Amino acid sequence: MRSALAIALLLSSMAGSSSAAAPPAGEDTTISMSVRTVGLVQGSNVVLLETANGKTLLPIWIGSIEAQAIDQRLNHRKPPRPLTHDLLETVLATLGARVERIEIDDLRDNTFFGKLTLRDARGVRSRIDARPSDLISLAIGAGLPILVAPHVLEQAGVDAHTLQP
């Protein structure tokens, strides 16, 4: 749990950055992001995603236990016992399936929505609705980027320069 001040600074600058945009149709225009940090801001947990060039950040509010799970994975700390995400990964491996793609594809009423794409033992793909906290934890576990829809980043993304005034 780090960077609480940095995240607080950043969020205080977000007021004017919200603007709606239509979701894109057709080819893959998602933006590849990864987890920069997990922090606590005024008693609430936030996970901060960043683009590959570090220029744009996406703060996502999550529950405290989800924040702990992500923080542990991010910092390569093994929990005393495997958590539910570890069990989910073991189940996938046992069934010969794997996580192929992690997306955050919508933002409605301040709630982020996402999808998990699985590839089963026969190579068949399935796309499943999931919460961002589950998706981010699975993305770290699988070493995958978090693919964010452009209209989501346009609505809720933050310029990283606001961290260095």
Place this chain on the structure above:
Amino acid sequence: MRSALAIALLLSSMAGSSSAAAPPAGEDTTISMSVRTVGLVQGSNVVLLETANGKTLLPIWIGSIEAQAIDQRLNHRKPPRPLTHDLLETVLATLGARVERIEIDDLRDNTFFGKLTLRDARGVRSRIDARPSDLISLAIGAGLPILVAPHVLEQAGVDAHTLQP
């Protein structure tokens, strides 16, 4: 979160009930149990399993978020968003697999251990290590009993009559 007093009464009577026994070998001698309640005792969460005749209880200490997840399932309350166990069940259904058997098969250093048996789309069975809290949540979701090894119940089981002095 109910029955805190009942559980407290019960646990206060447990001091003399602990005795080790060798695990059984061979055929299935497990005892079928289900969740009686989830409660908070002196700030710690406990889930209380009971045998079919209600005569023997098994208290298992779990984390607070795990207790919430089990309590919600037990009382058929839908969380605002699907939790990780819901995602795990969706993943299983999507891959054509199902939970076939839930066991709590060992108790070492006051820690319960268990196994999840899956049956995949081809009918192949796999047995996976899991925490009791995950197992109990999945058992409720699948409508399955929790099968407890005799030596575990002998070590940590409690006579339900101690609830009605």
